[in-house]
Every structure is written in structure tokens, then in C-alpha cells.
Amino acid sequence: MTPPPKWSHLPFFAETLPTIERTLAKDAREILPPVPQRFAALDLTPPDRVRVVILGQDPYPTPGHAHGLAFSVEPDVRPLPRSLNNIFKELRDDLGDAPDSGDLRFWAAQGVLLLNTVLTVPAGEANGHKALGWQKLAHDVLQDVSQRPTAFVLWGKQAQALAPHISSPKTDPNFETDHLLIETAHPSPLSARRGFFGSRPFSRINTWLTARGEPAINWTTT
Template identity: 70%
Template sequence: MILSTANLGDWADLPFFTDDLPAIAAQLDADPRDILPPENRIFAAFQHTSLAKVRVVILGQDPYPTPGHAHGLAFSAEPHVTPLPRSLANIYKEMIDDIGQAPMTADVRFWADQGVLLLNTVLTVPAGEANGHKHLGWQRLSHQVLNATSAKPCAYVLWGKQAQSLAPHISSPNDGTNPENGHLMIETAHPSPLSARRGFFGSKPFSRINSWLAARGEPSINWTDA
């Protein structure tokens, strides 16, 4: 598998793409299973949201393992997907409770176009085998991404223990003009049906992010595309 790094823009300077990607590509080549998402969508999160434009980072685990669902952005799925993936359905339920409405389909690529990096910590998955590529080494990319995005104030959404374990890779922003001008950190239970009632529901992440952005003089995120 030749994983093209074309159209990565300012992300292409991360050491991962020269130091680690060739070995991962070789492992994918040797894997006889169907790999998701399609090869041209593996780096979609970076192609939709440049490093310079990142304002919010939402961490996911790995792509949806159902063929036809994943398109390279955490939690987002192709617009035809029904019923909604269970975690996304809970995200929308919390959004309705928080801001009164939610998107009409599973496709939230329009978040990415507003500076929301929808980052899976593992970028590929064998069809039907969730977390099947967790040992390939993709996590080194997410570590570098978190370090790079945290050079300036950013909102980080860490749902669940796996995402929260990456918090040490988020550094203090390089902004010494105001000691309060730091990151917004939202750390709650994962929206999975197994854990959503343990602190995800009622956490109001969407309004909290927009309030933080407004306080910084930045445009709000249109979460619903309404």
C-alpha cells in the first residue's frame, strides 16, 4: 500500500511521515484483510483541517469497522449511514440537550471545515475488527499532532480513558502574554452506550467550546449545519 502524503499541507512536516509511515504502510501491505477507510481517505482529517486552522481537537479511537461507514474523520460517517453509529447517536443526543438541535446525517465533515480536527488515534482498521490495528504504531502520529496543535490555545475534547491517556502530549500554549490564555480541556466519559451515562450526558461540550471561543473573540462552531 502506498500511502500518499499529498495534500497534507503544513502537517507534512511532522516527523511521523518520514520516520514511521513507511513501516506502517509495509504492515498494511502484508495484511490480507480489507482495510478501512479507503486508502485515499486515511489522512482525510488532515486534508480537511490544516494545522494552522485547528481550533478544536476531538479524539476518537479508530475508524468504524463497517464497510461503507468510515471516511477518515473521527466519529463522522458517510451521510447515507443509518441507523447512526451508537456513539454518534449519543453525541447527537447530548447536542440536542445542550444546544437544541443536531445534524441531520452522520456526516460531520462540516465541523472539520471550521477548524475542528476529528482525529482518530489509529487511522486504519480491518473490516469487522474494531481496534484491530492498535499495534501498528499510528499512535505516534497522534502524539505529534497533539504536541503541534498545543503550541497555541486550543479546545481539546478527550472522551474516555484512552483519549485522556494522551493528555501528557498536550503542552502548554506558547502564549506568555496572558497566563489564563490556555487550552480548554473537556475530559468526560466516552459517548459509547457502555459509558455515556457515567458523565458524558450532561457535560455540554458544544456550548462550552463555543463560550470559550467567544471569550477569545473567535467565531463559534456551527455544530448543526442548520
């Protein structure tokens, strides 16, 4: 796996990735997503373009669904995974519309980093690679991008456990006013009604961005 050039300075790529690659090389199962897509989120949203970070868990374990971005699926996937369907339901309630497909690469192009904390999964075995060490990459990414004001979306306990890796921007000691931190229940059917629905994260992010003089994210139209 080739590190994304703009992110290759992160310690993970020299210290942790070689061990993960050796472990994956010995795994005879089908591993998702395909190798060229495993760093797709980082390839599409380099550090200097990150404005929003949405953390996921691990890729969809159904072949043909995952393509390297958290919560996103290939454009022809129907029906949508249940968590993504709930995200779109909240999006419609929040902004009145939702995309026509589950392909969220157009979010990534606007500076929304859709990062899973684990970047591979054996087909059909959700969380099957949770012990490989991928989480170190998410730790490094959060520390890197949080040196400037960023909106962080932490859905569920696994994502919220990474909050300590979000540091204050070095340019401003009063960092509490610099980041936007949104923490709610996960959008999965098991928890969405315990605080995800009604949280209106998309309008909150756009309000924060425009108050900073930045363009809002187009969440709905590809």
C-alpha cells in the same frame, strides 16, 4: 499513503509511516477506510485552522461507514453508530438541535479536527490495528497544535491518556488559561451515562471561543 502537505513536517511521516505502510501491504484483509480517505481529517483541517481537537479511537469497522474523520460517517449511513447517536443526543440537549446526517465534514471546515488515534482498521475487527504505531501521529499532532490556544475534547480513557502530549503555548507561560480541556466519559453506550451525558461540551467550546473573540462553531446545521 501521501502525507497531507500542511502536516508533512511532523516526525511521524518520516519515522513511523513507512513501517506502517509495509505492514499494511502484507495484510490481505479489507482495510478501512480506503487509502485516499485515511488522512481526511488532516487534509480537511490544516494546522493553521485547528481551533478544536476531538480525539476518537479507530475507524468504524463496518464497510461504508468510516471516511477518515473520528466519529463521522458517510452521509447515507442509517442507523447512526451508537456513539455518534449519543453525541447527537447530547448535542440536542446542549444546543437544541443536531445535524441531519452523521457526516461531520462541516465541523472540520470550521476548524474542528476529528482525529482518530488509529487511522486504519480491518473490516469487522475493531481495534485490529491498535498495535501498528498510528498513535505516534496523534502525539505529534497534539504537540504541534497545542503551541497555540486550542480546545481539546478527550472522551474516555484512551483519549485522556494522550493529555501529556498537550503542551503549553510557547507564547504564554501561563498556559493553564490558554487551552480549554474537556475530559469526560466516552459517548459509547457502555459509558455515556457515567459523565458524558450532561457535560455540554458544545456550548462550553463556543463560550470559550467567543470569549476569545473567535466565531462560534456551528455544530448543528450543514
